[in-house]
Amino acid sequence: xxxxFLLILxxxxxxxxxxxxxxxxxxxxxxxxxxxxxxxxxxxxKFQQVGAYAGQISLMSQVMVENMSGKPIPxxxxxxxxxxxxxxxxxxxxxxxxxxGVGQQAKIAFQFRSIGVxxxxxxxxxxxxx
Numbered sequence: 832x833x834x835x836f837l838l839i840l841x842x843x844x845x846x847x848x849x850x851x852x853x854x855x856x857x858x859x860x861x862x863x864x865x866x867x868x869x870x871x872x873x874x875x876x877k878f879q880q881v882g883a884y885a886g887q888i889s890l891m892s893q894v895m896v897e898n899m900s901g902k903p904i905p906x907x908x909x910x911x912x913x914x915x916x917x918x919x920x921x922x923x924x925x926x927x928x929x930x931x932g933v934g935q936q937a938k939i940a941f942q943f944r945s946i947g948v949x950x951x952x953x954x955x956x957x958x959x960x961x
Contacts, residue, residue: 862899863909863954871907871928872897875941878948890949891942896928897935904931908957911941913949921947925957 858876862869874895882889898904906929913922922945931937 859952861952861954864956870898870900871904872899873926873954875952880948881942887944887946888948889942889944890922891940894926894939894941896926896931896937896939898931898933901933903933905929906958907931910955910957911943912953912955913943913945914951914953915947916950918951921945921949 858874861873861875863871863873874897876893876895878890878892880888881891907927909926911924911926912920913924915921922943924941924943926939926941928937928939
């Protein structure tokens with residue numbers, strides 16, 4: 832009976848933090864290239880850790896990309912810089928979007944490696960968004 836109780840306690844200790852970690856968290860919304868006349872709206876969901884190796888962690892986020900321009904976007908590629916609370920770059924990744932019609936949205940899985948959990952993001956276009 833005591834072993835059974837300890838087993839339930841151990842499973843609960845592992846399961847409860849995992850459930851809490853997978854709850855939706857606050858989103859990061861970015862308007863590109865600027866807020867006055869945005870072409871794209873990018874909404875990054877909660878960052879979830881999917882692995883770790885040699886001091887780096889692998890994180891993933893679901894990104895909703897919305898075309899806010901009056902033209903279709905055949906292809907766009909961005910480098911996403913991940914910053915800590917001191918605005919120091921702790922990781923980066925590439926986000927690619929293709930065939931996005933006027934007003935259309937696309938949900939994209941964005942995976943990257945980092946040395947910590949980012950607090951803010953910075954975008955840089957890798958190609959001219961058409």
